[in-house]
Amino acid sequence: MSSEKRDFYEVLGVSRTATGEEIRTSFKRLAMEFHPDRNPGNAAAEDRFKEVAEAYDVLSDAEKRARYDHFGHGQQGFDPFAGFGGAATINDIFGEIFGEVFGAHRRGQRRSRGADLRYNLELDLEQAAFGATSRIEIQRPKRCETCHGSGAKPGTHPRQCTACGGTGEIRVQQGFFAMSRTCGQCRGEGKVIADRCADCGGAGGVAEKAAVDVRVPPGVDSGTRLKLRGEGEPAPSPSGEPGDLYVVIQVRDHPIFQRQDTEVVCELPVSIAQAALGTSVDVPTLDGAHKLKIPAGTQPGKTFRLKGKGIAPLGGGSRGDQHVRIQVEIPTKLTKEQRDLLEKFASLSGEETNPAASRFWSKVSEILGK
Ligand SMILES: [Zn+2]
Ligand SMILES: [Zn+2]
DSSP, X not given: OTTTOOOHHHHHTOOTTOOHHHHHHHHHHHHHHHOTTTSTTOHHHHHHHHHHHHHHHHHTSHHHHHHHHHHXXXXXXXXXXXXXXXXXXXXXXXXXXXXHHHHTTOOSSOTTSOOOEEEEEEEOHHHHHHOEEXXXXXXXXXXXXXXXXXXXXXXXXXXXXXXTTTSSEEEEEETTEEEEEEOTTTTTSSEEOSSBOTTTTTSSEEOOEEEEEXXXXXXXXXXXXXXXTTOSOOOSSTTSOOOOEEEEEEEOOOSSOEEETTEEEEEXXXXXXXXXXXXXXXXXXTTEEEEEEEOTTOOTTOEEEETTOSOOOTTSOOOOOEEEEEEEEOOSXXXXXXXXXXXXXXXXXXXXXXXXXXXXXXXXXXXXXO
């Protein structure tokens, strides 16, 4: 691996006498060019990015650079597993150079950001369709007013951890490999509090119920995640930014309507007489009753479309349609009089009354040769 390694000066495109500023400028340009955020899924760019970061790690450090100048790749003790096995180190270097530019996209490696929170919000179909404002109550720690989040007794300050020197990590050399583990003394915080704040016990925050107004846009569906920027937990340090609140939507089942994305489907039961004679029905829609004319002779399963009575897509656009599917209900209990009338009706019925049945039975006759 070492033998194939390109010269670090070559990698950064600088001369061997380059100043720290020249090295930094060159690194910044190349890192921008090959940054994974700008080259998603591009393995070659990722390799180049790592190569550039590794070169910068050595050349930006006077001591490492001197060692490299003297001994080259093989002897200067650079261990890829220690320095660049994990993305965190690259991002640390990167964050140091670019500050917030890309750093804000990366989670986990910035300890100064507050944690994200999640809240499951149940909505009626109408609320999901038309949008709503919903006040939710979340359990969210609030920065302690007494110590301003430091966790230290007023007048005192957290001290840099002596075990790890404030990095939060302990380097362990195991034979050829160098590894790092979270510092036990400060639990990775890099700081220790000698005199704890009495109000928060050193946590820097106190649990609190917070009311948050969630503006739900029209068109959300089960599983939609709304991001409320900055409504998550506060940052551990006063200068850090708070986390985000993710509101995850769950739409309740509707007693009448079924939803299919932007379409609304409902079954409309009608009687035999209504289907045969035709009728006019006030069909429920998300906007209220809508008059639907059902023509005489409407068959079961026939679907009527109510244009624009569905749901608008999330993010805007015109509303989908409502589909009304006809169910013809066959009476299960008949009075004597009803039975007599139906029998009379049957005796008066023929091919013209039931054309589908007539066609079916004539085909059956053909097949059976009768
Ligand atoms: Zn406190
Ligand atoms: Zn420590």
